[in-house]
Every structure is written in structure tokens, then in C-alpha cells.
Amino acid sequence: MDFGQIAVSVGFLLILIGVWGILTQKNIIKIVIGFSVFDTGLHMIMVGIGYVKGGTAPILDGAIAPGTAPINIVAGIVDPVPQALVLTAIVIGLGVTALMLAYVVRLYEDRKSLDISSYEDLKW
């Protein structure tokens, strides 16, 4: 098992934990935390998938000898695309978490309750 596989496996585990939290926790702040865990797992999968065994960071610095043929550079670094993607995903995750927490604040201000079943006004 290399780093990549470990990261992917742990990522899936975190996603499961996150989904479990979202589906079972009654406290809305815990639900938001569930989302954070879910997102973290997701990010780990993304990074893990781009991992190349023995590869270095996809930055052309001292780790890669000057003058290496491009084809060898590709073999020597991890895939940069998922790394770029994960940055975007983190930002989006942050936005979502912030917005959800903002809602939690407003909901709590109104009803003084953090239980999700207190907010079932709209139904059927």
C-alpha cells in the first residue's frame, strides 16, 4: 500500500463517517461538522488519486535535476491536476460551511434550539 492508496482509503472512511454524522446527528452544528469531515475525506481522495509512487511535489525546484527530459519529469512528480482541483474544492467547502453556520446562527437566534427537528415548518 502506498501513500496514495492509504489516502484514498482513509478518505472513503472519513466520507462514511461524515455521511453518518449528517444522517444521524440531531444537532445542526454537528451536522455541519459532518459536512466538514465529509469534505476532508473528499479532499484526501482527490490528493490520493493523483499520487505517483515516489513522486515529488509538482514544482520545478531542486528536487528535479535541471535538464531532465520532460517525460521523466512527469514520472517523477505527482499529478498536479488533482492538487489544483483540491484547492478549489477546499475553497468551495469553506464557503458552504460558512454559509451553513450563518444559517445555524439565524435559526438559533429565532428558536433557541439546535435540534434539526425543530425546523419542520415546511412539509408535505
Added chain:
Amino acid sequence: MVNLILINPIYIIGIGLGTAFLLGFFKKGKSVAWALMLAALAVMTYISFTWLWSFIFNGQLPEQVYTAGFKPPFSINLLMGKSEAFFTFLISFVGFLGGIYLFDKLKEQGTHAISVYLILIMGLNGIVMTRDIFNLFVFLEIASIATAGLIVLTPDIKAFSAGFKYMIASGLISGFLLIGIIFAYYFGGTLNIDFLIQADLLAVKGGVFAVFLIIIALLLELKPFPANGWGIDAYEASPAGINAVISAASAGAVYYVLSKVLPIADAKWYTVTAVVGMITFLGSNLMGIKQADAKRMLGYSSVGQVGLLLVFLGLSKQLGINFEFIVFGIIISHYLAKAGLFWLAGIVKTGKLKEWGILRRKPVLVFFMGTFIFALLGLPPFPSFFAKWTLVMTLSAAGMNLWVGLILLGSLVEAIYLFRWLGYTVKLDDNKELSLSTPLYKTIPVWVFGLLTYYIGYLSSTMVPGGSSLSMFYIPLAFVGVLFIVDKFLPVLIKNTVSIAAMAYYGWYYMADLTEFRMLFAIIFIGGGIITLIAGYAKNGKRIGFYPFAMMMYAGLAGLLLSENILQFFISWELMTLGSYILILRGKKSMPHALSYMLFSLGGAFLILAGLGLAYASSGANSISLDILKNVNQYSGLIYAFLAVGFMTKTAAIGLHIWLPGAHAEAESDVSPMVSAILLKAGMFGLVVLMLSMGSQSLGGVSLPYLLGWLGAITAILGNIMAVFQEDAKRLLAYSSVGQLGYVVFAMAFMSHLGWLTALAFALNHFVFKALLFLAIGGVVMRTKTKTMYEMGGLIKRMPFSFISVLIGIIALSGLPPLTGFAGKWLSYNAVIEKGWYFQGFLVSIAGLVAFLYCFRIIHVIFLGQPKDKFKNIKEAPLPMLIAQYILIGAIMLFSIMPNMVLKPVGDFLIQYFPDGALQWQGGTAISRLGRWSGVAIMNITMGIFGIIFVWLLFISRKAVKVKPFNIFYSGEAPSRPELTHFGYNFFAPYKKAVGFLVQPLVTRFWYGLADILHSISDLVRRLYNGNGQTYAFYVIIFMVVFSFFTIGG
């Protein structure tokens, strides 16, 4: 066409994003920020417009837009093709109008809200254009976060809880989408959608996992039933202005995304998509039935419409070349109508459907509401009609009858709640405590979309196969349109005169060349139309909303006769239904009856549509001429049955009749004759076309005409028995129409010369005497203000002319010599004996006897007996109504003396269809195989006998004492239920005891029971949506699990 300068589509994104950031500088100047946002949206709309224009008119080719100086797959690229131009235009345009509409809300919430709104529109544009799947994810997130923000534009607790639920579900969904994308990258080596399609993920081991997650996530974004509670709650909570954008723009955008990503999967996934769509379409519309809140109901309807689009997408291969046209028609109708309805919901403010009566303060808005509802349901002349038509024809040709059936069923369910809502709006109380403010910024968007609905409808009509033949509707519909425009300004006198002149001219110019059946029905439809309109002079004021719809109905009726192909025929049928629905709805207490009329009519129309589709397919799918009915190769029994039942919803055969009594009785006094004497004949005309084209067919070994014969006979007897027990004069006449049309169906089922002669002659007679009776009784009702017979009485002295009308009418109706009805009877007995259907014939002749009872009752109770005090000074019916009646009496007299005037020409053209057993004529005497009969002789004999008896009666009653009201008294006691003391109440009680069991409202109970079951199911299923965000999230997961069984599991 004019060349427009094309602007790089990247500016759509750039301008949206740039302006949104720029708005941050205008925290104080909210109006400036709002104006800037609109300017940005206008430019974005214009950019898409230039592209759309070039694609349509200048043969523009799709163009790739590259970013960052690399070509894909090394950088993100956008595509601007025809579809992208279309969808981005729709999004920005509704964004622009919606921005105007939201003026007050956005200003209230300030610059941030304005930015978020702009970002939403920008994000949706990006979703449509991007060809990079991760970029797509980013835009989806932008759009969904912006949506979640806008849900709380009116910040109350409901909005926040709905927003939170929305975030939970959409967060989960986008998480799964992201996993799918990253694995697609892993297995496919690229993020570019086109390259992913080429990479064929399903062929790679494990690739199916990526495909599964991407497609399920996109499907879930479209809110499939039942994993869509989060979306529905959001619809209920967010401001209507936002809903308009979400429903019109977001649904279109995400749908388009799915259609561009779905090619990464194979055929199985298409089928699953279609099934998911169908379940959503049916399920959501079922939920809609029990809704009492406008926005939530529209939310269900929106979700349902998107489901329908998914069906098309899933079946895109089977729909072939027609796919684009069908999707276009449905999407554009949904887009215009749903945005329009949500905007109206924002104007009305009150969520409760039963309080929508306040919208009547602005009749134009009610007009547009109707427009939008008709457009949603696919009635002509709106784009969705042409789409639905093409859809049914295409699917039928492909042999996919189950899909046709389910789509039509779903549409019917949708019609239930939308028409009920329209009924509430038109009929329920206008609650004075509620306010209705209609600032221009809120009405302009409604106007724009309302008018566009008509324009796009016109465009669609030119694009549909066979569309060139639709020019026949232009002149009548243009006339209807003009009537709508001037309706508010002109008095009845002018509108009535113009309408009569227009009908006369149209009949003379376009219909004078008609022959045979068509001529006969033209006399009924156009001639009858003119006569009933003459009665309309009795009305004062402006009668807003009457003439356009009456003319629409007549345009439909005329269209039926002029139709040469099934498309024209079906459009005419629908126009007639639509116009008559509104006419019926105008009556005082007609709300529930109009609804059931519309539902039965729509159900019937869908059967007709399905039947026509089958006929089209079975005759080779290469012609839409009406003649295809003569060339069907398979399913002939089914086609026959569908069409016959469809037509019989209009003739109100027993079982399908429950809408009729209420609809005809509650209608206005001159509308009743229109719908009862004229409109019913449209169903008969349909049967004529059907039976002459297809002859006799059988289904499951049973001859269908034989069944029709029984049905007609039973309808005749039961209709008449029910008429006998009515207390309400107009209901009595209405039930009598049920029975009489039963005769017609019975006689037509003979498929013999005499049978058809009977039916056609009777159709003409029935039109004359039923119009006469309804006009006469209508006049009485107008004066007495009651329809209940025992509340009248003794009116002969006050309303002698009406009395004579009714007298002539009932003699003609009951088939007594000397009037026309007798000719019909004589013919029908000849026909029965020839055919040998003795038992059915016996039933029908009993029905004739029963008719005597109600004829006697209606004239006796209303005109004879003691006059009531309150009617002592009552006036005769208005002159225009009497004129119309006496024209009809003239016609009855003429036919009675010279029956050969009608029977001979009708018989002459019947010979070519039924050569055997024609009547021989010697002057005015008809000779059949069984006997002879002369109208003049009968008239002389009868009048002679009548004269002798009349003189004798006068002689013996010269000493009779006249009874006055005060000769009758109650021994000083005031009866608690005064009607019990009236002889006219429960007039035929002994008969009721004897045969009342026959007319227990079994059929009514059946249909109401069905309605109850439907409502109960709806009520039961909607409890799935328990309002808990976690439950909704749970459904999302369950949906994924179930979906996985059918895609990767199997």
C-alpha cells in the same frame, strides 16, 4: 438576415463576475447597484442573443472558446453552439426580467443581495457553456450556494430552515459529484467532457463507478421524486421572484448539463433516466393535487415538468429527429409559464389558493394566468401543444404506447390541480381585506412572458410537421385576439353584432362549399351559433370575457368541419374545449362543474390523441391526413375504442356524463343552449367521422358498434329517468340531453341507412328544440331568479310567449305528431325493426315514454297552477331571447310540414355510404320497406283532432270556477318546509319509489370515489416530505442505492 456582431461568449462570464465584484463599491447607492446589475444582465442577454440569431438565420457554426492560451484538455474551454446560445439566452433573459421584478426585494436587502443574484445568473450561464467537468462542478456550486443565499431574500425562519435543508441535500449531492469527477479523471485521464466521452469510461474497469456518481448527482440536482423534499421546501419558502428564476433558468441549465454529460454512459443509463423522469413526472403531479399553497404547488409542478424533460432525454434516441422540437416546445412553455405563474404568485402574495380571487381586480393578469396554465398543460395554440402532439405521434410510430399512456396520464393529473386553481381564481370571493399591489416593475415581466407565449406558440405551429395547414386558424384566431383586445372597451351591442356578422361571413365564405355531413353540422354549428347569439342582445353592459371565448369555441367547431388532417382536427377539438370551458366557468355556481367538464374533456382529448397516434403509426406513419383512419392495419379495435370513448365524453354517454348536468344547468341562460344544443354535436360529428372511416370494428371478439348500441340505449333510458326526478328546470333539460344523445349513439350504431338517417335528422331536431327549450327556460330563470320549478308556477299569464315556446319545444322533443320529433320516431322504429335489435329498441321506446313525464312536469309546474305572489308583476322574457326562440319555432314548423327538406338530401348522400334500405319519396311522402308517412297529412289529421277536442273542452268548461291562490290555505299553520306542500315538489314520487333505484348516482359515486382515492394517495405519499432536513438527505442516499441496483448492480 442582418448580421449581428458576435461578441466572445467569455464576456458573459466576465461581465457577470466583474460587475458582481464592482457592485461592492455601491453599498450606499442601492438603486445604482440595481441598475448596474440590470445593465450587466442586458449585455449578457444581448451577447447570447447575437449568437442565437446567427445560429438560426446566418448558418453560424459552433465555436470553441479557449482559455489560458492552451487547447483542451490542457485548459478549460467553453462551447457556444446553437443549444448553448438558446439556453444562455433563456437564462440571462429571465434573469434580466426577474431582476426588474425583484426591484423592491433586492433594494431592501442591499448590494450584497444584488451581487448574489447576478452571480447566480452568471453561474447558470457557465454551467451551460463549459466543456470541462470540474469547471462544471465549480459553476454548479456557485449556482447552488447563490440559490441557497437567495432563498432567504425574505429573511424569516421558514426561509432559513428551508435554506438549511437545501444546503444539506445539495452539499451531499455535490460531494458525490466531486468524487465522481475525480474518478472520471483517474480512469479517463482528462477533465474535458468531449475527451471523457471518447475515453469510454464504461469500458474501463472501475470507470462505471465514476459514471454512476456523476450521473446520479446530476439527476439528483434535478430533484427526482421522491428525493426532492429539499427543493420543494425551498420553492415554498423563497420569494416568488427567486422561484421564477430557479424554476425557469436553473431547471433548464441543469437539464442541459445532464444532456451533455449523459453521452459518457450507454443506452442502459438513458433508459434509467427516462424511468426516473417518468416517476418524477407522475409522482410530483400526484403530490400537486393536495396542495393548498401556490408556491409549493408550483414547485411540485416544476419538478414534474423537469421529470418530463428527463423522459425525453432518456428517450432521445427513439425520438430521433423530432427530439429537438419536442424538447424545445416543452422547455419554452415551462420556462415562460412557470416564470409567469411564480411572478403572479408574488403579486398575489397570499399563498392560499383559495384567496386568489383578488387577482380578478386585474383581469389582464387573470388572462395571463390562464394563458400560462393552458401553455403548461399543452393546449393549443401554445408551444407545448405542438411538442406534445409531435411526441405522441413519434412515440406511437416507434410503438412505445406505454410511454404515451403514462405521459398523458401525468398531464391529466397536472390538469386537475392547475384547473382547480384557475377555477378558484375566477370564481371564489375577492377578499376585500387583502391588498393587491401591481407596480409596473412587477407586471411588465408578466406581460412580456405572456405575449411571448403566444408568439412562440405561433412559431411552433409553423415548425410542426403539417404546420402549413394550420393557416386555416389564423383568421378566426386573429378575430378572437381582436375581441380580447377590445373586450374591455366595447358594449355588448357592438360585440354581439360584430360576432354575428363575423360568423355569418365566415360561414358564407368558407363553409358554403361544404357537403354532406359537414354541411349538416355547419348548419347546426354556425346557424345555431348565430341564433343563440341573437339571444345575447338581452344582456347589458360589457360582458367581459364572454365573446372572445364564445368565438373561440365556434372557431373550434368550424375548424372541425373544415379539417382535412388529424392535426387540424385535434387543434379544433381542443380550441372548442378551451372556449367552452371558460363559457361554462362563467356561470354563477359553475366552478366545480366547469372543472369536471374540463377534466372529462381533457381525458377524452387525450384518448383521442392516443387513438390518432395509434392510427398514424398503424397506417404507416407517413401521412396525417384524416383518411389514415381508413387505412389502419393493426390495433384497429383499440383505435376505434379510444376515439369513440373520447368523442363520447362530449356526447356524455352514460358513465361519462357526470359533468354535464351541472355544467349545462349552471351556465348562463344563453350559454346553456350553446353547450347543450350545439356543443354536444361536436362529439357526434367525431363519431360520424370515425364510423364512416373505420366502419365496424371489434375488440376482443365483441363488435364495437353493438356495444355502442347498448350504451346508447342505456344512456337514453337512464338519462331520461334522471331528468324526470330533477327539481331544477335546467338540470332537467340537461339530463334530457344526456338521454337524447343516447338515442343518437344508439341509432348510429345500427350502421344502416335508416339508422343514420334517424341519427342525423334527430341531431338537427335536437339542436332546434333543445336550443328552444333552454332559451325559453333561460328567459324564465332570468326573470324569476330561480331554477327550481316548484318555486315558479302559474307563469302562463305573465309569460305567454315563453309558454308557447316551451309547449312547442316539448311536443317536438317527445316525438308526438305533428311536429318533427315524430318523423324521428317513425324512422327509428323502422330502423329498429330492420336491424332486429328489439330489446335495445324496447328500452329506447320506454325512454321515449319517460320523456313524456318530464315534458309534462316542466310545462305544468312552471306555467300552470297558481301564480306566486312575488311573481305577480313579473315581465315576459327579454325580446332578443324571444326572437331567437321564434326563429327556432319557425324552423320546427317548416321541418314538420316539409320533412323531406332535410331527410331527402341527407338520405341522398347517405346512399353512397349505406346504399341499402333508403327511403323512397313521393312528393312529401316517405316510403320505407315497412310503410309510408307524410308530414302534411299528419299535420292536418293532428290539427283536426286537436281542434275538435279544444272546441269541445272550451264548451264544457264554460261554467268552471276559477281557483285563486287564497282558496288554498294551511289552517293557519306555517309549514316548516313549504316545498312539501307544493304539488310540483317531488312531482313523480311514486315513480321514484318504483324505478328510483335505477338512477342511484352510481356513476357519480364511482368517479367521486376515484377522485377520493387519488386524493388519499396523494395525501399519503406526500407525508414522505416530513419537513426534516435529515430525512430528505436520507432519501437522497436511498435514491442512490436504488439507482445503483438498476445501473451498476444489474
